[in-house]
Amino acid sequence: MNIVHRLAGIASVSSVLFFQTSMAAPYTMPVYSSAAEVNADCDRMMNDLKDAQAKLEGMTSTSGVALLAQLDAIYRRYEDTDGPMSLLTAVHPDKTIRDATEACDIRYQAFNAAFLQSPKVFELLRQVQPADDIDRQFLKYTIDAFTDAGAALPADKQKRAQDINNEISRLSQEFERVLREEKTQVAFTEAELMGVPPNVWRDAKRDGEGRYLLGLAYPISGPVIENAVNPKSRERMWRALYSRGGSVNLKTLAELAELRREYAALFGFDSYADFAERRHMAETAANVQKFLATVKDAVTKREEADLALLRGFKARELKQSVTATKIERWDLNYYKEMARKAKFSVDEEQFRQYFPPDASVKFVLRLATKLFGVDFVPSQELLWHADARAFEVVDLTTRKPLAMLYVDLYPREDKYSHAAMWGFHAPSTLVGRLPAGALVANLDRKGLTIEELKTLLHEFGHALHQVLSKTRYASQGGTNVQIDFVEAPSQMLEDWIYDPKVIALFKEVCATCKSVPTALLTRADKARHFAKGIDVSAQHFYASYDLALYGHEPQEPLKLWASMAAATPLGWVEGSKFPASFSHIASAYAAGYYSYLWSLVVAEDLRTAFEGKKLSSEVGHRYRDTVLANGGQVAPTELLRQFLGRPTDSKAFFKSLNK
């Protein structure tokens, strides 16, 4: 997942700020010790933004280039303060600070919703004659942002658009806050945890009856669902996990869906999906539907076969007939694991001994060094928590600073519970500004499974997109790209870990680490294609649900989920509330969840250039200079053409579905 920052627009807060062409200096993270400090910073930002807007609206004429630069300076001013705050909302241990950073974002969003309707600025924008393709791309992006904020709407509709935007900001924060501050624990006796690796539960707190109290963080809930022999234990953990958010979040999601529907209607669209998709690579909701249908056709038979195989395993274990056996949702990972072990002798848990978390981080950094020619120098910056670490990213050859990278890897109370990258400070070559990003995850301190190593590499892929970008405008820097393209660079890297030459880099960064046996890695490589029918169908289902929720008919989130789930082979589980924790579609991926499958088409195509040369610095540098460096300032199809030397296509993706 990638946490996006979207356009704000404007420019210079003061001419001092704007004309500053400082030597490119790396970013420094602000440290807040009280909510009052956050509020004071926020006040300064708001004042600067309002001043800048007034100055801009006072302009009588402008050369186009100056206007674009001014707009970008306003974006940078916003990012300077609200960028790190959006990260701190997700990771800061102090609730008063988290609440203050959230409140600041609400203030900014309100400013932005109004600013993007400024008739004066919109008028100036429409007079701009772009000087080159980069300016043309930025101008189009900016006019689209003003248009989508309601700059061309009649006054009454403009007001409503602002109100809706503000309400959406507030509700999506609320949705995420409920999940972050979730405190549910599930109690298990030792016997009920049979099959679950002791390192998952041994040190957990106990209740009055001596039962282990297990929270829902992924390093805990994942292994329980995957390994507990007792189906009741799997079911209890699964139900707790998929009840997160509860009726509170279901209500919030319903409101979000209704507000987005109303918002799209202001612009004459009868679905939010139609409104949103026109700014994406996919262009229309109908194109997305068509794409999803093709994917579904390609995997349906395979899903049936996968499930039949799992039913066979369950029937044998329970000594009953296959026809009398049904795979429940909480059975899925358990029998997938069992089948994987039986067919390929691969056990996810057995990888933890080879992938200690610290070494795993050094491994992904080393991979970037080999491929892209960058080095990561640990920095002693004071950060929000002792677990968080900072690295200065420097060019391997010139040693010039390129960016700052922050990592915060382990679960703790009140921390963001998934894995994501915050690209919170974008570069701008106009003013010598260097990018910064933060990788947030919830890893197991005792070591990673190969799946978790893949997740780490995925988020690191977003981080590289952020820190290796070098764009003229910050608004288009790093991962500020179209949502159905943004996952591609990170998905591309995911399969690097199955290459023995790549995994051998562990030895370079950790002399005491045990090497993964090559035979095990080869088996894991084969095993990863196992159950692809089930996995791709699940992604297809999430994407279809998202599109339906934001489609033509108004929908009640849980009712829609129940009816769509009932039509899948695994059925609907009465009482579960999956949509209540489906963060993606509450926020930036609304009507955009399909992006994961869509980007995978691009990712598979990108991989073709690295075929048999996953450590090639020649291909790596070409990739860095085209795809990564350009962020959103060049359209994805053009970037892909430049990098691949041909138009992109979906051949590799459909081939991989059959692997």
Ligand SMILES: [Zn+2]
């Ligand atoms: Zn991602």
